[in-house]
Amino acid sequence: MVKEKEHINLAFVGHVDHGKSTLAGHVLLKAGAIPEKKFGNGEERFRKVFDTLKAEQDGGITIDLAHQKFSTKKYDYTVVDCPGHRDFVKNMITGASQADAAVLVVAANDGVMPQTKEHVFLSRTLGINQLIVAINKIDLVDYSQEKFDEVKDEVSRLIQNVGFNPDDVDFIPLSAFEGDNIKEISENTPWYKGNTLIDAFDSLSAPEKPTDLPLRIPIQDVYSITGVGTVPVGRVETGVMKINEDVIFEPAGVSGKVTSIEMHHEQYEAAEPGDNIGFNVRGVGKNDIMRGDVAGHVNDAPAVAKEFKAQIVVLQHPGVITVGYTPVFHCHTSQVACTFVELIQKLNPSTGEVEQENPDFLKTGDAAIVKVKPTKPMCIENTTEIPQMGRFAVRDMGQTVAAGLCLEVTD
């Protein structure tokens, strides 16, 4: 059997108009993932590639996710949504599009801008710990090394503030438009001795499967199948589940022995992180459990929170967030209305340093530590212990108003 290549999800982040879509489109073309002729030779063709793919998806017409995938000799890649595109944050947190690495796009002629800072902080908050810095539009500054060094220093300081080590990060001068240093080293930047963008992708580390963490399977659906019984379905986030083990569903509080594990219509003895499985647990009925419950081993059950402390970033809220505000929190597969019961500290949104104790309100762009009370029990866990189970998006009025992570379950 041919070994499957390891897979990496990439997110293109950065300030609006700095060239994220153009760069993502150009990478897909250079990597041979899209036929060139479809988009002609016009000036905007690379951005068009990506925007067309997005539009097709958003319109629900030709959902061809294959188009956002490309491969190198080493890895298979998927370009996941960019912030600014619809519901990026929610998808990153609750969907399959968790990014393994971020490509931070900074235009050489502009340098660090407000959304550059915001996205760096957000990437870190969402648990992305690998970064590549694309210093784009290098053609617009006449391929100047001086300008490149200036922007590189500025970005280095920014990313260092939130805990990235600039020495481990590739900074690449490129033109998403002209194609410099994307796949081949460009003659226009003879002073640059580093990786091309594609080589930088190939030097990333593939995500390791969190098999050593406690077992957690957020339930997506529950079926009742004749002859089998109740079949909860979900993706294993962490840990390993084997047949004959005792599992418990929380907050439902019901438990039983695993009698079968199925994936793609085949039976398995065990399931590990990333596996989308259906499984059968003896003694658990269809009405005992529901979407949003989390399965774990009986002797290491998922945490149920009545109250928790969280770090949040307010992304877009038309007014202010005060104590008493009760939007819906989306965490793994669960959706629970939660009340803000205390605004503990306001943080600097690009460094995370404390700016103010007990602020009266929070508004768009603010980062903060808060205390939250779910209106009914929900499974959420300390991010430092099980990162996959601690992230959440806050939704209200049909949009993602904030994103965050659980620091501590306090009750």
Ligand code: GDP
């Ligand atoms: P996004 O908002 O970050 O996705 O930015 P876009 O990809 O939409 O690009 C914004 C504008 O910058 C478009 O008009 C692009 O054609 C242009 N652009 C993007 N990359 C480059 C580049 O490397 N050089 C030049 N000269 N223009 C670029």
